[in-house]
Amino acid sequence: MSYKIAIASGKGGTGKTSVAVNLYHFFVQRVTNNIQLLDCDVEEPNDVLFFKTKELVSEQVINQKIPKIDEQVCVFCRKCSDWCEYNAITIIPPVKFVQVNDVLCHSCGACVESCKEGALIEVEHPIGKVTNFDIGAGKGLLEGKLRIGSAMQTMLIKELKKCQDTEVDIVIYDAPPGTSCSVVESVIDADFVVLVTEPTPFGLNDLKLTVNLMLELGKAFGILINKSGLGSDDTLKYINNNQFELLGEIPFARDFAKYYAEGKLGDQLPKELALHFEKVVENINQKMFVHEGNHHS
Amino acid sequence: MKEITILSGKGGTGKTSFTAALSAVAQNAVLCDNDVDAADLHLLLHPKINSEQVFESGCTASINPDKCINCGLCYSKCRFGAVVQKDVGGYEINPFLCEGCKLCQRICPQQAISTEIKTNNSWFVSSTRFGTMVHAVMGPGEENSGRLVSKIRTRAKEIAKEIEADFIINDGPPGIGCTAISSLSGTNLVVLVTEPTKSGLSDAGRLIELIRSFKIPVLGIINKYDLNDKISDEIEAFFEQNHIPLLAKIRFDKVWVEALVQGQTLVEYAPDSDIASLMKNIWNKIIEN
Structure with missing residues (x-):
């Protein structure tokens, strides 16, 4: 160790x-x-x-997972929005409006767990890079x-x-x-x-x-x-x-x-x-x- | 009313x-310490606290060992690594890693997990010899410092409106992360x-890129410029390329530290110094801008 x-x-x-x-x-x-x-x-x-010496050995993009809501599958029950502690999801059922604010999202995965319809998938969103230098x-x-x-x-x-x-x-x-x-x-x-x-x-x-x-x-x-x-x-x-x-x-x-x-x-x-x-x-x-x-x- | 943020x-x-010295020469300003992680402005402004408010910064989970059946569901679902295995078996929450998402509480089949609101952070409205000051104290290792910055800035704006102040001066945090972003959004200058x-130049470059994304005008100061004339020249050239007006170059002087040790701003400690008159100059240029 x-x-x-x-x-x-x-x-x-x-x-x-x-x-x-x-x-x-x-x-x-x-x-x-x-x-x-x-x-x-x-x-x-x-x-x-x-x-003085620095050679780039490898570089890797680091992503966070941001939910994406499939409006065709979503039943607008608002459960994901209720489960989101960071107010990152807005759902307005009467007008079938859904929106995810990626700046507020902490990628905790609660919204995905909450959805019984399988309407949420997570997409990769870059937050930075990890670089290995010799x-x-x-x-x-x-x-x-x-x-x-x-x-x-x-x-x-x-x-x-x-x-x-x-x-x-x-x-x-x-x-x-x-x-x-x-x-x-x-x-x-x-x-x-x-x-x-x-x-x-x-x-x-x-x-x-x-x-x-x-x-x-x-x-x-x-x-x-x-x-x-x-x-x-x-x-x-x-x-x-x-x-x-x-x-x-x-x-x-x-x-x-x-x-x-x-x-x-x-x-x-x-x-x-x-x-x-x-x-x-x-x-x-x-x-x-x-x-x-x-x-x- | 104009909001000026020092970053x-x-x-x-x-x-x-610098912010404290600027407060001493500014007129009719509300002061706000945005560096909530490691707030220091109060050491020079000696605020007298008029009101204190608790800031709820989210919550922390804990597991009730009497109800827990060690199924490990919370352990496998927590994305922050906050559910940890105890040496003696079973699970517990590391409160420093918990981000208060409540997922564990919601999915626990035994309802063994509860969350409690954290009340470790406070913010204050105070009086100083240079005007009203809004500032905060964060508990060690706390989260959501960006939200706390937004909170105190909102309050500073309300106060500025109430008392018809012409300026808000924000002492900003280092870096370009959540607190810097919260300090920037909606500020005027x-x-x-x-x-x-080298670090100063590199970090300024990243900050300028962030400021650009908010389309906020920037004025540059090269502090302690004579500690390295060569890099100072590089920074001057860099400012020029990026169309950032150079407000002033301030020479290195131990008088800054001496003033700080006395708990005074430079303008009070050395009122007749060239740097004190430079500060007045800087303030005049800022308000003309």
Whole structure:
């Protein structure tokens, strides 16, 4: 079974992507080549921008199932409309009017179950793509990319995870920002979650929201402070007071910001910056040993 | 009345600090925090809550083990993987995966499944020193955040009408998914705040495509432009190609963070700074537009 590490943060722009791709890089260098990276930030997937080598291996369109009502068979009983919790189906019996709103549809299948006449069939409707990239090292990058205009990001993340390589030792999930259902979907099966934050009041507020989510989900997590020195020490106090695990502090420097801006990765980073990521890799590697031990005992 | 929505695609480009600074220079505006997943605008505007309302965000199923005969029908029919097998045998619902479709409840031959309305989300109408603010708090891992955005925007519009406000300023969410879509529909103007990183450019591109589908005019801001002049130039060229007027380029300055740590908008914290006067300029250009 793969060991699954999710990289999350409530606030956007704290450095999730940069942490995810660098952890991938240093895991390959230090621990194993048998590792895969999943970009679960399907609204704005950016992991691929960080890799110099990227060859498209395969690409798959992901669809959701949207009901279609056959007006010749439909008896206009309105049961499907009653069963739809998302108000996606409108039926007006006197004028024999039927309509399905695909933006509201969650593809739960309740309408199809409800119809005794067999008047509903489901048709495929694209919500995005899953692309497999060879990135020169490890088992590569699997990227989910939401079709522009689709609101089905959570379903796409679920489908993206179905495409992952089950034979790898480690999977890294780069999660979207926020604390809603798409974040839950990204971290739900993770063995360990790295919460990336920045020491500003915004960063701290969103960190607390995300920590609450992790506690509710019962997830093991550690906190990585990025852009340290920019803001105040309230974040550090919060971590210490609650005895959460601090995975490291990456200092803010204009130079580092520049590396990120240009999508620099791993070996291209200055040694002092690389050391921070190596330390986190070492730490998680220890956790993996313990986890594996627990699994075999 | 004109509704202005601040969006970015990428998170962390400075939307909220920018929105707060804009609120400080705007006149006669209602403020609305559309980033309900990770709302932060209140940290700068310090709203005094006047009214609180619960937002019902759908429901969650649960299985009564006394009635359940472990037939597995719900397990096989649930498309969200929310019905899970217990280690000790039998089934239970993972509330975090349940999307409240009620299919399991409807098809259970034993009527062993019931659903309960979730009341983890609240929204507020508050007073701030810059005017009325509508905002929300979401429970962890909640769904239907798009609907919550629609709800608070509707309320903000009603209030704007009642008090004859000239503007609504929406602090938008990152991304292009359900909350971004709910923030966009029906708004009059988008101010796109981006930053000079490869991700910032790529995300702005996807957002612009979404905005186009709604046929809403966009004005561009390049925040922290001097962190990477080369990519900043690329973004400027990209805006030009897409006929998006560049509203302003704002230089990187730690004063934004210092103001934030003090719980103030930049305009209040550094009223005589060049950035404060730039914010006034930006507001004037927005209302001329």
